[in-house]
Amino acid sequence: MTPQQKATLQKLGPFIALMVVCVGLAFMSPDFLTVGNLMNVMRQVSINALIAFGMTLVILLGGIDLSVGSILAVSSVLTAMLMKAGYDPVLATLVGILAGALMGSVNGLIVAKGKVAPFIATLGMMTVLRGTSLVLSNGSPITGFSSDFFSTLGGGYLAGLVPVPVVWTLLMFALFWFVLKKTVFGRHVYATGGNPEAARLSGVKTDRVQIWVYTISGAMAAMAGVVLTSRLNSAQPTAGVGYELDAIAAVVLGGTSLAGGRGWIFGTLVGALLIGVLNNGLNLMGVSSFYQLIVKGAVILLAVLLDRAGKR
Amino acid sequence: MQVAMAGINKAFGPVRVLEGVDFSVAGGEIHALMGENGAGKSTLMKILCGVYSADAGSITVDGLPVNIRSTRDAEERGIAIIHQELNLIPQLSVMENLFLGREPRRFGVIDSGRMRREAGVWLQKVGAGQIDPTREAGTLSIGQQQLVEIAKALSLNAQVLIMDEPTAALTEHEIATLFQIMADLKARGVAIVYVSHRMEEIFKICDKISVLRDGSFVGERVIAETGFDEIVKLMVGRELGERFPAREVTPGEVRLKVADLSDEGNISGIGFEVRAGEVMGVAGLMGAGRSEILKTLFGVNRATCGQIELDGKPVVPRDPGEAIAAGIGFVTEDRKSQGLVLGLSVRENATLVHLDEYARGGVVNGRAESAAVQQLIGELRIRTRDAELDVKSLSGGNQQKVVFAKWLAKPPRVLLLDEPTRGVDVGGKAEIYHIINRLAAAGTAIVMVSSELPEVLAMSDRILVMHQGRQAAIFDARTTNQEEIMTAATGGL
Structure with missing residues (x-):
């Protein structure tokens, strides 16, 4: 094998793993390979994928964004409150996503201008924003929206077959691929x-790049929040806890380096699908959710170890 | 002690790095190992000190075959290496570094008293008795760190000392100290292998020289019986032509005018003019503020007072972006940490500065970009199989050409060069000089900082000499000489 072939194989590793898992599950569970189930998996994956796309940019910068779960909660609470107060659902949705971007830009400012390590900056914001979502909602879920537009965002189907969240995910995937x-x-x-350092000395406005990337990550988390709220027909102030870890796992499974500078958005999509398919398969096989966690974690570790070994 | 390597082969995957190489060095001898980047010098030395193992061939010590499988094996045979990138742990103290992994103990606890005393003795032996053994290693100058490394090698009872480009980052004074210590070690019967690109130094201190080319041994010479030209010919396998190509340029109007420039404490009162097509050399000792002039002109450091004029118009770059917009380019000193994004391809690096030239509304036109990169690769003779390869796969000289390429996509009005040929082999240097000359011919004003005096003298029209943050003199390069420059640089004017 030439080094190039090896590099290509390495890059396609996550994709091959996804295929292997899918084929395995198809044999083990007759329900897996049905159109209905696959669409269901994709719909479940979409929330994580949307967050993970934004997270990919952050990790490409060598950063991390732990606040995405909290941003998701604040945005969905905010959107729900606006709709309950009688504002137009389209407007409420846009304000929710814009608020997510704004929260993300605060992360970016703290990291780029305040020179705070991303882990610490977003850890702080994660806590502040979780509190904010509880304060705004007074700690209780906001439910019951009567807008067709809003319920379509997360619960509708395109041409009666493809769930709308999947459409969002594919659109965002294409957009991120193009941008990168x-x-x-x-x-x-x-x-x-x-x-x-080299980028700055080449005239790249690295501060601005950082601020934009965290802003985008915030907006993507808010978008996931809107989709989730629509699907559940309810905004939970405690929604999104632990979502940052699933997003990071998807990015890393996809082969993006935590050290920054190396990675691709296709890998992240595959990573998110891999996690989703595993969840779904284990559910279909009736594995208890306790064991599911063990399997999921082990698969992530195994994938990263294999990736390491291949690079040596 | 005599160490001989014979018939050494080594391949990394399909790439043969060494083929049938012979090399030997004896006690009481300083033996230079030369060759262009990629000739296999480092690999050969890493085999000798146990970092790599050879695929074939033998190593003998005093005629007896030995098997060196690890650095520990090599250390036990008295073979030690001082790497180009120093290996001290900056947060630990000098003595902790000296005895790392073999700390003197008492009742299982580190005996710091003994450690300090013994460290003091070893430091004394390399003429560095003034260094406090309890000081944090990271606070020492590069030269002092090197002395600590040598002391460490001696404390391991090294009989063969391999030094990889030891003077690359040293000041003139530190180099003189180092050479004195090397002479002492030689007198005590230590064998020294000296890997360097600096021809002047080799002819000054070495006894013998071995040359590698493309992984093969091409010859050994006694220094006293050979000359610069022969060695270069052995290294590159052809006549090199002139070492410093001549430049036929009549400087034009004043391009860059600097008056009374100061920054936040490194430089003050700097004033000079550079014409279009002129090369202004900047000489001085390390820490004299040479690079700081360039950094201030480029907006990396903040100017606290003074004026900068470009083609008669005042500019005050507050960050590199503004400097670039004004037409200033900056080839930085350290290409790995400041010049290149090593994980990106040759193409992505080459177009990093002027990517907007090939973009519309923020979207890059891939075809225009690739075409421009192909042209730059041709113009600068960058040797790479493919512009899509990672830039880190290139040799040092070709990496440096990529750094130049970043600025040449749109010819700069002023180009600042900081040590433009550091770590570049002889052939690569000549090509970089040609690039500098071509830029000057096209009307770029060039300011070039360099620690290699022959380079400054040959490549500059005029030479600004720095001493302790102030400019000591500006000489005409045709009429000055190394002695005059050094006198000014050390404050003797």
Whole structure:
């Protein structure tokens, strides 16, 4: 095998793993390979995938965003409150997503201008925003929205077959792929993550790149929040706890380096699907949710260890 | 003690790095190992000190075959290496570094008193008795750190000392100290293998020289019986032509005018003019503020007073982006940490500065970008199989050409060069000089900081000499000489 072939194989590793798991599950459970079930899996995956797309940019910068779960909660509470107060659902949705972007930009400012380590900055914001969502909602869920528009966002189907969240996910995937691959901004993300000093000395406004990336991550978390709220027809102030870890797992499973500068959005989509398919398969086989956690964690560790071994 | 390597082969995957290499060094001898980057010098030395093992061939010590499988094996045979990138742990003290992994103990607890005393003795032996053994290693200068490494090697009872580019980051004074210590070690019968690109030094201190080219041994010479030209010919396998290509440029109008420039404490009162097509060399000792002039002009350091004029218009770059917009380029000193994003491809690095040139509304036109990169690769003669390869897979000289390429996609009005040929082999240096000359011919004003005096003298039109943050003199390069420059640089003017 030439080094190039090896590199390609390495890059496609997560995809191959996904295929293997799918084939395995198809044999083990007759229900797995049905259109209905696959669409169901994709719909479940979409929340994590949306967050993980934003997280991919953050991790490409060598950062981390622990606040996504809390941003999701604040945004969904905010959107729900606005709708309950009688505002237009379209407006409420947009304000929710914009608020997510704003919260993300605060992360970015703390990291870029305050020079605080991303882990600490977003850990602090995670706690502050969780409190905010509890304060806003007074600690109780907000339920019952009577808007067709809003319930379609998370619960509808396109052409009676493809769940709307899956459509969002694919659209966002295409957008992120384009941004990372084809735009000046995308190149600056890779350069800043790979070597911030060299990027800065090449005229890249690295502060601005960082702030934008955290802003995007916030907006994506808010978007996931809207989808989730719509699907459940309820905004929970405690929603999204632990979601940051699933998103990070998807990014890392997809082969993006936590050190920054290296990775791709396709890997993240595959990573999110892998986690979703595993969950679904274990459910179909009737494995208890306690064991599911063990299996899920072990698979993540195994995947990263294999990745390490291949790079040596 | 005599160490001989014979018929050494080594391959990494399909790439043959060494083929049938012979090399030997004897006690009381300083033996230079030369060759262009990628010739296999480092690999050969890493085999000798147990970092790699050879695929074939033998190593003998005083005629007896030995098996070196690890650095520990090598240390037991008295073979030690001082790497180019120093290996001290900056947060630990000097003595903790010296005795790392073999700390003197008493009742199972580290005996710091003894450690300090013994460290003091070893430091004394390398003429570094003034270094406090309890000081944090990271606070020492590079030269002092190197002395600590040598002391460590001696404390391991090294009989063969391999030094990889030891003078690359040292000041003139530190180099003089180092050479004195090397002479002492030689007199005590230690064998020293000296890996360097600096021809002047090799002819000054070495006894013998071995040359590698493309993984093969091409010859051993006694220094006294050979000359610069022969060695270069052995290294590159052809006549090199002139070492410093001549430049036929008549400088034009004043491009860059600097008056009374000061920053936050490193430099003050700097004033000079550079014309279009002119090369202004900047000489001085390390820490004299040479790089700081460039950093201030480029907006990395903040200017506290003074004026900068570009083509008669005042500019005050507050960050690199503004400097670039004004037409200033900066080839930084350390290409790995400041010049390149090593994980990105040759293409992505080459277009990092001027990516907007190939983009519309923030979207990059891939075809235009690739075409521009192909042109740069051709113009600068960057040797790479493919522009999509990671830039880190290139040799040092070719990496440096990629750093130049970043700035040349749109010819700069002023190009600042900080040690533009550091760690570049002879062939690569000549090519970089050609690039500098071509830029000057095209009207770029160039400010070049360099620690290699022959380079500064040959490549500059005028030379600004720095001493302790102030400019000591500006000489005409045609009429000055190394002695005059060194006198000014050490404050003797």
